[in-house]
Amino acid sequence: MIVTERTQIPDAALPRDAFKAHLRLGRGFGTATLQDDLLSGFLRASLAAIETRTGKVLIARDFVMTLTRWRDASGERLPLAPVTEVTALVRVAPDGSEELQDQMQYHLDQDAQAPRLCPTSAGLPQIAKGGHMRVEFTAGLAPDFDSLPADLFQAVMMLAAHYYEHRDDTGLHRGCMPFGVTSLIERHRIHRLALGGRS
Structure with missing residues (x-):
């Protein structure tokens, strides 16, 4: 079995402005869009990590x-x-x-x-x-980011901020996810039965 993503979320649909506000980045300067590609990358990485951890597609x-x-x-x-x-x-x-x-x-x-x-x-x-x-x-759970449940939207922001703040730290172990993020997504996780217990 092979699963392929046919359509991707366009950059314009990513909540970059909300992410900038979350990071408390300066606004109104000539360099305001300088990090847009970087921020988009962290938002996409955060979305992918949370979808993998929950087993659910967030954006349709x-x-x-x-x-x-x-x-x-x-x-x-x-x-x-x-x-x-x-x-x-x-x-x-x-x-x-x-x-x-x-x-x-x-x-x-x-x-x-x-x-x-x-x-x-x-x-x-x-x-x-x-x-x-x-x-x-x-x-997908929602047609766009603004329509996501509040806890999942916050989890995406928090994890993307974590990636942003630790972007130069090569010592983070694999699968590192802050406790606050795991707490927010826990109720959305799909629990699969395997070998007589939950995984």
Whole structure:
């Protein structure tokens, strides 16, 4: 299984002004936009880290999943959450030819923790040996940063500020995330069962 992000958040949609205010950076000077690219990078890194830690996509965008076989033809669990829409299901033959599947053959089970692509009848469409299925879908908690829950918005700002303030510190261990950030995102985490316990 391969999951690819089809659309990215444009720079204009990043809350740079709010981030500058959070950092208490000076305003009204000729150099006010000098760090914009740097700040955008920290915001994107913070967003990616929090999405990875929570298991949820924060800002809505489009994704593509390709797989050579269903793990469960009675209902395939999608790797991201929350999924708001499955936009297309395309069967790709070994020779590369494509067949768009009828939307009446499947539906989305919009579970906030574990969304699934489910068949409307006996099973999901068959995948030919040597071919694959392409699932196109949209996932995300909010359409933009301003629409995020307040705790997640604050977590993005705090982690981006942490990255900014420690940008020259090469001694930070892998996965370093301030306690305040982990506290804010804890209720949004997807807890998966593994080996009889939570992970």
